[in-house]
Amino acid sequence: MRLKALMIIAFLAICSSASAQFAWPEDPEQRSEAQTLWTLFDDNYRQGNYEAAKPHLAKLVEKFPTLSTALYINGIKVWEESYDNAKVDAEKDKAAEMVLKLYDMRFENFEGEEEKAIDRKAIAAYKFYVRDADKTQMLLDLFEKSYEIKGMDAFYPLGRYYMQVAVLAFARSNVEISKDQILEIYEQSTKHIDHEIAQVKAANKSTKRYEEIKEFIDGKLADMGIIDCDFVVEKLVPEFEQNPNDAELANKIFVFAYEGGCTDAEWFVKAAETHFANSPQYGVGYLLGVKFGADKEYEKSKEYFIKAAELTDDNTSKGKALKQVAATERINGNYSEAKKYALEAAEIDPTLKAEMYELIGDMVMASTQCDKKVSQVDDRARYIAAYDYYAVAGNSTKMAQAKEQFPTMSSIFTENKKEGDSMTVGCWINKTVKLQRRPEQ
Secondary structure, eight states, X not given: OHHHHHHHHHHHHHHHTTTSOOOOOSSHHHHHHXXXXXXXXXXXXXXXXXXXXXXHHHHHHHXXXXXXXXXXXXXXXXXXXXXXXXXXXXXXXXXXXXXXXXXXXXXXXSTTHHHHHHHHHHHHHHHHHTTOGGGHHHHHHHHHHHHHHHGGGSOTTHHHHHHHHHHHHHHOTTSOOOHHHHHHHHHHHHHHHHHHHXXXXXXXXXXXXXXXXXXXXXXXXXXXXXXXXXXXXXXXXXXXXXXXXXXXXXXXXXXXXXXXXXXOSHHHHHHHHHHHXXXXXXXXXXXXXXXXXXXXXXHHHHHHHHHHHHTOOXXXXXXXXXXXXXXXXXXXXXXXXXXXXXHHHHHHOGGGHHHHXXXXXXXXXXXXGGOOSSOHHHHHHHHHHHHHHHHHHTOHHHHHHHHTTSOOHHHHHHTTOOTTOEEEEOTTTOEEEEOOOOOOO
């Protein structure tokens, strides 16, 4: 009966090792013990009886540490489950310690295993100790070592956790880490995730989870407030000048330069244009409209304000952009277009009505080029049109100024007209008004 039991145990041990390499002891008694312990451990492990599996795991790693990598891979899963389900800190601490110990024993006893799993150990350690300030330097060292060993072959989210540890280290007083070291970690993490994104794109797979990591890394650096114009100019601009169509780089320059307050440089505008072309956003389009307007490149300014308006459904934002188009066209002397956009802005955002109608009134007042100099009454009717726009705007001061330029009663009489007649003011103004006379002095 005992022989039959041993044969069953041996058979189960052999079956369970079919997908893993085992180094069974040469000594028959030790081999039998190892097979029995493995079978007991593996049986409980497969059934999810992790607590029952732990005593057998402990004996195996003590007596037969070179038995198989499967011993450590599965053992780590057992203790990670214990960590996740632990109710008190002491239990969590023990589980965390055991996981990292099993990783170390795996690396010590099996050549090449550290190269395979050092990144997984780093991420596990992050999970256990990210809130423990005393473990911060250990985590930094572990992530640094992970990249030294695995490089671009590291598990894809490694840089995300490394960057988070760097942020915590910078904020904690018990760790010394310089801005240059932060930037080195950022560059390593960015280089890695960029590599992963390229690999996934080449395989025609979704990059969503990878792009989210990239955004996280960039966001963390931006939030730290350590980026200045020197970093952008020295680290990023030279690369952008070599690759002006690199959308990712342009986005990075735009974000960091904006955060750093260095938006006046020519390279910033170029980066913003590339960023907008690849990822159109209202705020960027509006900013470019302002930039080109300030440089008196009015056509480009108008172009970006119009694009910005098209990118938003918010009436306040849309009206704000159209108001800028109107102002730009006024500067350009395109009063007809200025009027069109001013009326559109006022319709979309009624809070702009007074400002936009006043702007139109100002243009009407200034449009001496519309005077035909044939009829004083016809020419002076332009001021009545301006008065009407000012009235809608509610600007009594400018209404009075316009009224002072109305036709005189004598000129109305001389031209055989009378107050209240309908008159069409031509030119770009194109408005019908009721004839009024200038107030008596």
